Amino acid sequence: MVHLTQALKFPNVNTANRDGIVAIGGDLSTERLQLAYQSGIFPWFEQGDPIIWWSPNPRMVLFLDELRITKSMRNILNRQEFKVTFNQDFRSVISNCQKIKRDGQNGTWITNDMIEAYCDLHVLGTAQSIEVWQNDQLVGGLYGVDMGHVFCGESMFSKVSNASKVAFISLVNHLKSSKYQLLDCQVYNPHLESLGCREIERNEFMKIIKKEV
Template sequence: MQYLTKELFFPNVNEADEEGIVAIGGDLSPERLLLAYQSGIFPWFNEGEPILWWSPEWRMVLFLDDIIISKSMRNILNRNIFKVTFNQNFEAVIANCQKIKREGQNGTWITNEMIEAYCKLHELGKAKSVEVWQDEELVGGLYGVDLGHVFCGESMFSKVSNASKVAFIALVNKLKNEHYRLLDCQVYNSHLESLGCVEINRDDFIYILKSE
């Protein structure tokens, strides 16, 4: 684990500590963020902490053909309750991801500094969003970083039942049509597992990431 300076650099991911932290410090410039994602690293820290850069030993990913869509979810999709758009309101999506209350979490890791940084990435066409609408209201969505062959999901939100699942499924369908290799979901949770995501080791993830 290394402390970063102004130099645009990250150590090898295999230098991560047992928790998965590769480096501390640096900044959230678009150039550094892109280098991080291209290297299999992502920022994750709480308000008031230094920037922590992670590359965990086990990575939660979705191989796109393995998505699980339940029968009840298929019924919801067929009823066209929701409208889905792409990159129509990135700022609103990330703002909602920041504000949404999550079980077992105090506060949010999406700081105002993070929002500003990812909005800059969006302006460069590198961070993208999925919006889910119901009766013209934004009720769900997700955002992440697009590397062209791997999409690195960052966060999602849902104001009504199933809205974030609709966003997730819409994104996966779009990535499949555009022949992406993988959807990176970073770290394990049971909700992602229920959608077909699995853990792979860091070496396998990096191999896929580098195989454009």
């Protein structure tokens, strides 16, 4: 296992272990985080643990034309029950992602240090948020890292039914209209699969990140 030093570099993702761990340690500086995402790597760790850097194989992604929207979800969108904004309240979105209770999870991987690090990325325009409002209350949203041709989704939350789906669909529509290639969803979960996401080989993902396809 590679332990990072102060040097601003990561090992090749193909050196990751079976679980997808590339390295341990380092820091959450904006420079290191930007390099990580450019290298197909992201941080994921719990409070009190060292920073763990991941590049899983396979990788869960959404090819934008493969988005699945159910008939009931289309009806919700058509009724315009929610208002959607972009980058209006990044800190509230990531803070809600930290606090929301999730089935099968005792805690959160979004530490306070992570919040500050991604808020710093947001100031630079690299980290972005989508907010979903109902009656002027923030009820859902998501955030991630914008690579210019790939959006790396990090986390989403919902306080009322379907709010996070509205955020996800709104993001995908924005990415499609802006000619992005891919939405990175990192690791498999059945909810993402129901929206049209699927797993691809890490090598294929890296070619897209590096703009080789």
